Amino acid sequence: MDGQISERAVVLASGGLDSTVAAAVARRDGHILSLLTINYQQRHVVEVQCAKQVAEVLGAERHIVMNVDLRAIGGSALTGTLPVPKDRSESERSQEVPNTYVPGRNLIFLSLAAAQAEVLGASAIYFGANVVDYSGYPDCRPEFIKAVEAVLRVGTKAGMTRRHIEIRAPLLQLSKADIIRLGLALKAPLHLTHSCYDPVGPVACGHCDSCLIRKRGFAEAGVVDPIQYAVF
């Protein structure tokens, strides 16, 4: 971005590991950061506090927390009363769309980010989607992201009147270990991030899919995970 005026980027920041690394990539790319956190009445609402701290440490210009009550819709372990699956093997995790999939979530989140990008005149949305560990989630796939970009080209004022809002998913094809290495290289505050689907107070459970994937990633990267687990 040498010699260019810095452009704003909206980062979907959940307070989790992936979105925090995505935000650090947006900072590296020279953007002025506007973080957007969606409080969707998820079980793991502690994430919202993590996102606030991440926004501060990364020097974001703005951090918007939006309330969207996805519980009204239901259909997921993350917003309802279905149990969060624990201690599933890798093959179990890859077999089907898990009940921690929140119907429509990433489309809803990208839509909200697009709205914010329009209002701020931002040129990009950064999004921590990952297809390696979340192959069972339809809305983490590259063809989904391309289709949403196509919607933004035809369905926004920005798309009609000036250049296009890009969706950047820099972690899409990375393993969790590579995401962790990238985060460390970019000085992303990994110690402030939260990944657990079913925390015990503010502490990660250590047994849900998300904890298992995170723990394996840190082990593969050969780095100590700086967060606490209720049971390791």
Next chain:
Amino acid sequence: MDGQISERAVVLASGGLDSTVAAAVARRDGHILSLLTINYQQRHVVEVQCAKQVAEVLGAERHIVMNVDLRAIGGSALTGTLPVPKDRSESERSQEVPNTYVPGRNLIFLSLAAAQAEVLGASAIYFGANVVDYSGYPDCRPEFIKAVEAVLRVGTKAGMTRRHIEIRAPLLQLSKADIIRLGLALKAPLHLTHSCYDPVGPVACGHCDSCLIRKRGFAEAGVVDPIQYAVF
């Protein structure tokens, strides 16, 4: 739909004239109705009460009201402090994207409807978008709706595992007078609908774009508008 089991449809129901007629079309098409109203902290929140009454009169199986705080994003006269334009001529209304455009709104709403359709196993979303009177809104155009359908094909569990969720916009190419005639033919409760962007208490202002378009539509249809206006 003779001889077939009735399928559910999600209807984006704002409490306004167009979405109420769209809901009546879904009922005519034989669907079990699930109405979804988004309370987005709009100026004209009286719409939400209208939507409740419309859901009752149309015999909807379900009416979900979801809170989504679009004020956090801003950028529109409908959710912020920008003034609602009044008494604009038809040529003024068609010249540019008006400040009553809410960035990303229809995409956000369709995303939420898609989430509800997934959870309920609904086969269609009905949506009262209209391109005739809202040619300045990028997210009321047919190419936008097609692009969102493409997203739903790749980005939902429904799209991956069973047949596709269709988006039906039965009013897209109709004039307001034709929408009113269709609503009357289908016994849609037009007397319960609310269209004003800037109501005075529960009463329509009579001067915003939406009131002007509604009043002209009733005049062209040769029917008395059953709602009250502060100034007619």
